Amino acid sequence: MSAIFTFDNSYARDLEGLYLPWSGAKAPAPQVLRLNAALAAELGVDPEALESPEGAAFLAGSAAPEGAAPLAMAYAGHQFGGFSPQLGDGRALLLGEVIDQNGKRRDIHLKGSGRTPFSRGGDGKAVLGPVLREYLIGEAMHALGVPTTRALAASLTGETVWREGGKPGAVLARVASSHLRVGTFQFFAARGETDRLRQLADYAIARHFPDLAGAPDKYLLLLSRVSDGQARLIAQWVNLGFVHGVMNTDNVAISGETIDYGPCAFIDAYDPKAVFSSIDHNGRYAYGNQPNIAQWNLARFAESLLDLIDPEDSDAAIARSTETLGAFPHHYQAAWLAGVRAKMGLMKELPADLDLANDLLALMAESHADFTQTFRALSGVVRAAADGFRGRFLDLAAADRWLGRYVGRLAEEDIAPEARAAAMDRVNPIYIPRNHKVEAALEAAEAGNMAPFDALLGAISAPFAPQAGLEAYAEPAPDDFGPYTTYCGT
Numbered sequence: 001m002s003a004i005f006t007f008d009n010s011y012a013r014d015l016e017g018l019y020l021p022w023s024g025a026k027a028p029a030p031q032v033l034r035l036n037a038a039l040a041a042e043l044g045v046d047p048e049a050l051e052s053p054e055g056a057a058f059l060a061g062s063a064a065p066e067g068a069a070p071l072a073m074a075y076a077g078h079q080f081g082g083f084s085p086q087l088g089d090g091r092a093l094l095l096g097e098v099i100d101q102n103g104k105r106r107d108i109h110l111k112g113s114g115r116t117p118f119s120r121g122g123d124g125k126a127v128l129g130p131v132l133r134e135y136l137i138g139e140a141m142h143a144l145g146v147p148t149t150r151a152l153a154a155s156l157t158g159e160t161v162w163r164e165g166g167k168p169g170a171v172l173a174r175v176a177s178s179h180l181r182v183g184t185f186q187f188f189a190a191r192g193e194t195d196r197l198r199q200l201a202d203y204a205i206a207r208h209f210p211d212l213a214g215a216p217d218k219y220l221l222l223l224s225r226v227s228d229g230q231a232r233l234i235a236q237w238v239n240l241g242f243v244h245g246v247m248n249t250d251n252v253a254i255s256g257e258t259i260d261y262g263p264c265a266f267i268d269a270y271d272p273k274a275v276f277s278s279i280d281h282n283g284r285y286a287y288g289n290q291p292n293i294a295q296w297n298l299a300r301f302a303e304s305l306l307d308l309i310d311p312e313d314s315d316a317a318i319a320r321s322t323e324t325l326g327a328f329p330h331h332y333q334a335a336w337l338a339g340v341r342a343k344m345g346l347m348k349e350l351p352a353d354l355d356l357a358n359d360l361l362a363l364m365a366e367s368h369a370d371f372t373q374t375f376r377a378l379s380g381v382v383r384a385a386a387d388g389f390r391g392r393f394l395d396l397a398a399a400d401r402w403l404g405r406y407v408g409r410l411a412e413e414d415i416a417p418e419a420r421a422a423a424m425d426r427v428n429p430i431y432i433p434r435n436h437k438v439e440a441a442l443e444a445a446e447a448g449n450m451a452p453f454d455a456l457l458g459a460i461s462a463p464f465a466p467q468a469g470l471e472a473y474a475e476p477a478p479d480d481f482g483p484y485t486t487y488c489g490t
């Protein structure tokens with residue numbers, strides 16, 4: 001039988017000393033609970049082979065597939081502003097890399113595969129709820145067009161894991177364009193291991209920004225590219241109402257993908273101060289603070305690169321990286337505004353668009369309008385059916401004043417209403433993973449019933465087109481759901 005994966009493990013091969021070779025813990029009864037067959041196909045992997053007992057053992061971390069070079073990556077990170085010099089894969093393994101059907105290198109990674117030398121006090125395990133949560137939210141982000149790591153499989157280990165009660169042990173098999181984090185760079189910078197740092201930076205450039213390889217100031221350009229990727233990514237989050245919840249520097253991927261779905265959530269009512277995570281007491285990672293935090297994280301990335309940017313003159317390195325990062329707010333703002341224009345169906349760029357967008361958001365905040373539904377209803381206005389939109393505002397007179405400006409703005413462009421409305425419906429989703437639906441799906445899954453998970457996954461996998469029978473998935477949480485709190489899910 002041919003091997004399930006065709007690995008090509010560049011990280012293990014090129015970056016010796018930046019990781020520890022390691023193996024997963026034996027699982028008593030590996031079982032693939034859900035497999036992402038579409039992603040498996042994209043990877044050129046036979047889904048049936050993955051669901052075989054052999055495949056299940058691989059996906060649960062219990063055995064390493066042929067050609068794998070499992071390893072735990074070293075990384076550091078600023079967590080809630082405080083620096084931890086040694087985090088690393090405490091419950092995860094990079095199994096290896098495959099080249100997918102599009103020629104793209106992808107990491108196959110396991111989360112919950114047992115203790116590693118980086119586990120500190122942790123048990124190295126994961127439990128079913130958070131594993132399925134990461135599966136769901138990652139798939140939603142992918143379907144919404146946001147760069148993201150994706151779940152290949154959620155597997156049960158057959159073990160009970162202790163978390164405020166016994167929970168089913170599980171492993172997430174995750175696919176990413178890499179697991180290089182800002183914290184990976186911080187680890188070697190903090191130890192003054194400049195040679196390893198340079199090796200890492202060269203690897204990151206070769207893997208993600210190969211056109212920079214020959215540039216004389218390639219490390220400064222690396223900072224600039226990563227910064228641009230973050231600007232685009234966070235703008236997408238904000239334009240979809242997504243709150244990551246734990247934007248520590250170890251959870252910032254150099255690739256520009258969203259990574260490490262823990263206490264994340266989508267907002268219902270528009271509220272820039274929205275926070276869901278139980279441990280984010282000061283709102284550091286609040287919905288509206290995400291661009292600021294991204295810039296703060298990039299400054300930590302810049303610090304870790306200083307020795308490479310100018311090995312001779314640290315003042316010059318600081319000046320150059322500060323200038324590079326100074327572009328972040330402009331790039332963020334431009335990406336955000338382009339996104340909001342698309343949400344509003346505006347094709348041209350006119351100076352008054354910024355106020356038009358901000359005034360709408362202010363009205364939404366005042367009325368606690370549902371973010372997703374309100375933007376989706378805006379295409380109704382274009383189709384000359386404004387009631388669905390107007391009905392979301394407490395101050396109807398103010399909403400009508402805004403609508404007057406909006407309709408005037410639409411008239412500045414000669415576009416057929418249906419074409420415009422259809423374009424809006426391709427960027428304003430109907431279905432997002434609503435918090436109450438996610439909770440219900442995870443609770444049922446823990447009790448052995450996967451039907452709610454599958455229904456929710458179906459809804460969020462095609463978020464822009466109405467699906468018959470799934471109307472309830474488009475609705476915000478009922479009042480009795482109360483304020484929503486999320487947990488890191490370790």
Ligand code: AMP
Nearest residue numbers: 087088089090091119122123124125490
């Ligand atoms: P996270 O908050 O999931 O991004 O994890 C932050 C750090 O804690 C990483 O180094 C993880 O590997 C580690 N970690 C989280 N949960 C566990 C666990 N149950 N056992 C060991 N390490 C863990």
Ligand code: MG
Nearest residue numbers: 250251259260
């Ligand atoms: Mg993490």
